[in-house]
Amino acid sequence: MTDATLATPIAARRTATALPPWATLGIAFGLVSAAAIALYGPIGVSGTYPRFVGAVLRRITPEYAAANPYLVKMGSLVTTETMLVVGLLIGGFLSSWLGRSRGPAIETVHARETTRARRYADAFAGGFLILFGARLAGGCTSGHIISGITQLAVSSVLFGAAVFGSGMLTARILKRGY
Amino acid sequence: MTLIFALLVGIAMGALIQRVGASSPRMILASLRLENVSIIKFMATTIAVGTVVVYVMSLWMPMHFDIKPTYIVGVLVGGLIFGTGFAIGGYCPGTCVVGMGEGRRDAFAALLGGITGALVFTLVYTLIQASLIKPLDYGKITLATVLHMPALVVALALGAVLLAVVTLVPTERRARAARIGR
Numbered sequence: 031m032t033d034a035t036l037a038t039p040i041a042a043r044r045t046a047t048a049l050p051p052w053a054t055l056g057i058a059f060g061l062v063s064a065a066a067i068a069l070y071g072p073i074g075v076s077g078t079y080p081r082f083v084g085a086v087l088r089r090i091t092p093e094y095a096a097a098n099p100y101l102v103k104m105g106s107l108v109t110t111e112t113m114l115v116v117g118l119l120i121g122g123f124l125s126s127w128l129g130r131s132r133g134p135a136i137e138t139v140h141a142r143e144t145t146r147a148r149r150y151a152d153a154f155a156g157g158f159l160i161l162f163g164a165r166l167a168g169g170c171t172s173g174h175i176i177s178g179i180t181q182l183a184v185s186s187v188l189f190g191a192a193v194f195g196s197g198m199l200t201a202r203i204l205k206r207g208y
Numbered sequence: 209m210t211l212i213f214a215l216l217v218g219i220a221m222g223a224l225i226q227r228v229g230a231s232s233p234r235m236i237l238a239s240l241r242l243e244n245v246s247i248i249k250f251m252a253t254t255i256a257v258g259t260v261v262v263y264v265m266s267l268w269m270p271m272h273f274d275i276k277p278t279y280i281v282g283v284l285v286g287g288l289i290f291g292t293g294f295a296i297g298g299y300c301p302g303t304c305v306v307g308m309g310e311g312r313r314d315a316f317a318a319l320l321g322g323i324t325g326a327l328v329f330t331l332v333y334t335l336i337q338a339s340l341i342k343p344l345d346y347g348k349i350t351l352a353t354v355l356h357m358p359a360l361v362v363a364l365a366l367g368a369v370l371l372a373v374v375t376l377v378p379t380e381r382r383a384r385a386a387r388i389g390r
Contacts, residue, residue: 060257079326110214117218122309133311156297157321167286192287200295201240
């Protein structure tokens with residue numbers, strides 16, 4: 031038996047004891063999400079989109095904006111949620127800059143994304159549907175799935191099941207392109 | 209002060225999402241196609257740790273809970289639409305913002321799509337309110353109220369189940385894992 035074959039199990043043992051990145055980063059995110067609930071309230075993102083739409087419409091057509099019940103319900107853009115979204119932009123920038131992975135190449139995910147324009151079209155269509163769906167359900171991945179299930183909300187468990195059900199089905203129907 | 213807290217939470221959250229690869233559409237699709245479920249495991253670990261920590265903390269201090277109402281039709285239809293868009297674009301409302309910070313150009317297309325989706329929802333809200341949002345509204349119910357059990361017990365059980373699942377289920381399907389990377 032050579033030194034090389036003896037060395038293999040030791041290396042394997044070392045990697046087995048260290049937690050995988052999803053576990054350490056997940057534990058950190060769990061603590062951050064709990065800290066938000068302790069300090070001011072659960073994390074959320076998707077409500078910022080209609081608040082932004084409201085801020086724009088209040089400038090263009092103030093009468094319509096004041097009469098639209100949804101914009102009135104969602105209120106001003108000056109909220110903790112808007113600050114969180116600004117933080118996401120900064121956090122994504124800082125982390126990729128420090129990790130030297132800024133400006134990754136565009137990733138195709140479906141076989142039909144044969145041109146850059148088709149990838150943009152899929153990203154736009156996906157963005158449209160996630161926001162329409164999130165506003166109908168009252169939350170998105172962070173507001174419903176992460177902080178909603180964290181607070182044991184029945185609505186968030188239903189939302190999560192529907193998202194992964196239709197998401198896995200759609201991903202299976204569309205041919206993979208990577 | 210809460211605005212500053214929220215900004216710091218956002219920065220931490222953005223950095224964690226970037227590091228784990230959740231802002232990568234390819235990693236999202238790899239999870240949805242069950243080729244590499246590390247993003248689903250990341251979310252499940254987050255929920256497990258978060259739920260146990262908040263309900264243990266709630267024994268000693270007041271927490272800022274905010275439970276979303278269970279209007280079954282709207283929540284389910286919204287979830288089905290969301291899941292379809294999630295699989296088509298590979299982004300969610302937060303990860304496309306992180307992706308923009310990272311310099312992903314298709315993330316900007318997803319953000320514009322999101323603003324358009326929110327605009328259309330705003331325009332049709334009064335039309336769909338009666339059929340999708342008002343019916344079967346059970347209000348702000350939790351698993352604890354439905355099961356008639358203390359929230360801490362349900363949180364501990366949920367945390368244990370999620371951690372057991374992420375530990376036992378393999379992360380990668382061997383044949384395709386090498387091609388996805390990360």
